[in-house]
Amino acid sequence: MKTKWIKYNNTIFMKKWNITLFPFIFLRGKNKEDVINRIGVKKYNRLVNHEMIHRKQQKGLFMFGVLLAAIIAITTNSFILTVLGHFIYYVIYILNWVINLFRYGNKAYVNIAMEKEASMNNNDYEYIKKMKYFSWIRYLLK
Numbered sequence: 478m479k480t481k482w483i484k485y486n487n488t489i490f491m492k493k494w495n496i497t498l499f500p501f502i503f504l505r506g507k508n509k510e511d512v513i514n515r516i517g518v519k520k521y522n523r524l525v526n527h528e529m530i531h532r533k534q535q536k537g538l539f540m541f542g543v544l545l546a547a548i549i550a551i552t553t554n555s556f557i558l559t560v561l562g563h564f565i566y567y568v569i570y571i572l573n574w575v576i577n578l579f580r581y582g583n584k585a586y587v588n589i590a591m592e593k594e595a596s597m598n599n600n601d602y603e604y605i606k607k608m609k610y611f612s613w614i615r616y617l618l619k
Contacts, residue, residue: 482532483525485509495528499535499566502528527599530608534591537610538566566591573617590616 483502495504504524506512513521542565549555570591577585586592593616598604 480509480525483509483528485512487511495524497528497531497535499532499539502532504528522602523599526602526605527595529605530595530598531591533605533608533610534594534613535566538569540610541565590614593619 482500483504485506485508486503487505487507493505495502497503502525504512506515509521512524516524545565570589573589573591574585577588581588587596590613594613597616598608
C-alpha cells in the first residue's frame, strides 16, 4: 500500500470526513498513529483501501478528463467546459448523488456508484491490483 499519497489533516474542514483529491488521500487526524488509536488498525487498513479505490477511480477519470478537455479546447472556445473536463470525476460523482436524491432520498450517498464500488471491495486488499478503470460503471444500476 503506497502511503506517500496519504496526508493527515485535522483542520476544521477535515474534522468529519476523509477525502481523496487525486492524487492525495486526506485522512482526518494528526498522523497515522492518531487515526489508528481512534479507529483501530483493522478499520484503518479498510479505510485506506477504500480511499485507494477512489484514488484509482479518479486516476482513470482524470486521464479521460484531460483527453476530453483537450478535445473541447481544440474544437470550442469554452474555457468552462475545458476546466470541467479536468474535474470529470467530481462532476459525475455529484451528478450521480443528485440523481440518487430522487431515487433513494437520504440513502443517496451510499448509492453513488463510486461509493458502492469502494464500499463493496474495501475488505479485498487485492482488489486494486485487479480493478479495471471505469469498473465503477457497473455499480450505477446495482
